[in-house]
Amino acid sequence: MKISTRGRYGLYFMLALARNYGERKRSVKSVAEERGISDLYLEQIVANLKKAELVKSTRGAYGGYELNLPPDEITVGKIFRTLEENIVAVEGDDKDTDTERYLWGRIRDALRDVLDHTSLQDMLNHDEDEVDDYMFYI
Numbered sequence: 001m002k003i004s005t006r007g008r009y010g011l012y013f014m015l016a017l018a019r020n021y022g023e024r025k026r027s028v029k030s031v032a033e034e035r036g037i038s039d040l041y042l043e044q045i046v047a048n049l050k051k052a053e054l055v056k057s058t059r060g061a062y063g064g065y066e067l068n069l070p071p072d073e074i075t076v077g078k079i080f081r082t083l084e085e086n087i088v089a090v091e092g093d094d095k096d097t098d099t100e101r102y103l104w105g106r107i108r109d110a111l112r113d114v115l116d117h118t119s120l121q122d123m124l125n126h127d128e129d130e131v132d133d134y135m136f137y138i
Contacts, residue, residue: 003080003087009037010045010083011076017055018071018120025064045083052082071124077115087111 016031028046032039046065049055056068067074080087089111090104 004084005041006045006083007080009035009042010049010079012037013042013046013065014049014054014067014074014079014120015123017065017067018074018124021067021071025058025062025066027064030064048082049079052078054079054082067120070121072119072121074120075116076118076120076123077112080115087115 012035013028013031016026016034020026028043029039032042046055050057050065053068054074055065057063057065089107092101092104096104
């Protein structure tokens with residue numbers, strides 16, 4: 001499975017808002033600069049998050065974006081389903097046997113379970129020192 005830049009950048013943005021939940025709003029530009037990504041591209045992604053009612057915006061001097069729900073109520077699965085066209089763990093093939101389809105189904109179910117049971121708050125609670133690398137391979 002590979003998550004697109006849309007999914008990753010959207011998750012970055014949502015985590016930035018979660019870190020500041022209840023304290024302050026964030027601008028797209030500030031998050032983009034913090035992460036070293038295009039603010040124009042991130043703005044397009046944020047529009048989808050707003051349309052899905054995951055974030056809300058306020059105009060003005062103290063305006064910006066904030067989460068529409070507490071961080072423990074927003075799952076990674078909801079974010080990815082909002083931004084990704086498809087989340088496919090393994091693409092099946094017409095030549096797959098029932099035995100192979102069984103494995104692909106278990107992988108799909110495990111992935112769905114992780115995404116749907118991992119909230120932004122869970123991610124914030126995770127000790128970053130435990131993570132050795134940004135790329136994970138099996």
